[in-house]
Structure formats: C-alpha cells, structure tokens
Amino acid sequence: MHVLSVTDGISAPFRLDIQSNGTIYVTDVVQNNIVKYDKAFNLIGSFTAGTNPGAIAINSNDEVFVGDAKTGIIYKMDAGENPVVFSTRINEAM
Numbered sequence: 001m002h003v004l005s006v007t008d009g010i011s012a013p014f015r016l017d018i019q020s021n022g023t024i025y026v027t028d029v030v031q032n033n034i035v036k037y038d039k040a041f042n043l044i045g046s047f048t049a050g051t052n053p054g055a056i057a058i059n060s061n062d063e064v065f066v067g068d069a070k071t072g073i074i075y076k077m078d079a080g081e082n083p084v085v086f087s088t089r090i091n092e093a094m
Contacts, residue, residue: 009043010035017058025064027053034066049075049083 012030019025022039028046034053036044054069064077065086075083 008037008041009046014054015056017056017064019058019062019064021062025056025058027056027066029054029069034064047077047081049077 010026010028010031012028013035014027014029016024016026023044024037024039024041026035026037027033028035029052031046032052033046033048034056035046038044049066050068050071050073052068052070053066055067057065057067059065064081066075066077066083067073068075072089073085074087076086078084
C-alpha cells in the first residue's frame with residue numbers, strides 16, 4: 001500500500017478516479033487542484049479546474065470531468081488539461 005502525503009504533491013485528497021491506462025487523478029480540496037499520478041504512484045503533475053474541485057469522474061473514453069463544489073460548474077478537461085465549461089447546472093450542458 002502506498003500512502004500519499006504532502007511530499008507526493010497532495011495535502012487533502014478528497015476524490016479520485018483512474019483512467020484505463022492506470023493514470024490516477026486526485027482532487028485536493030486544500031490546494032484546490034487536481035493531482036495526477038502514474039500507476040506506480042509517481043507524481044506526474046497537477047492542474048486546476050474551478051475554485052473547489054469536489055468531484056472527479058473519468059468516462060469510458062478517458063475524458064476527465066471535474067465538479068466545482070463551490071460554483072456547481074462541471075468542467076471537461078481538454079487535451080492540454082485546460083478546463084472547459086461542460087455544464088453550469090444540472091441539465092444545462094454547454
């Protein structure tokens with residue numbers, strides 16, 4: 001078992017999901033970002049999406065979606081890990 005710590009790039013893990021290739025995405029509610037690890041738990045990097053990433057989901061096409069707990073906005077991450085507004089409220093897909 002590997003325990004992630006501040007030295008691993010995260011201070012307050014909240015939610016996680018895993019892509020089909022084993023890449024792990026973890027929301028950090030203190031640093032307000034998403035931290036990315038390879039399947040061996042090596043830190044790959046981090047990125048932001050909104051102001052408070054309270055949820056994360058990866059679909060069958062390995063597309064990453066992040067829900068902002070503060071604003072209610074759902075972001076779809078583009079290929080460069082930039083957030084693109086996907087929905088501002090339930091049933092308001094953009």
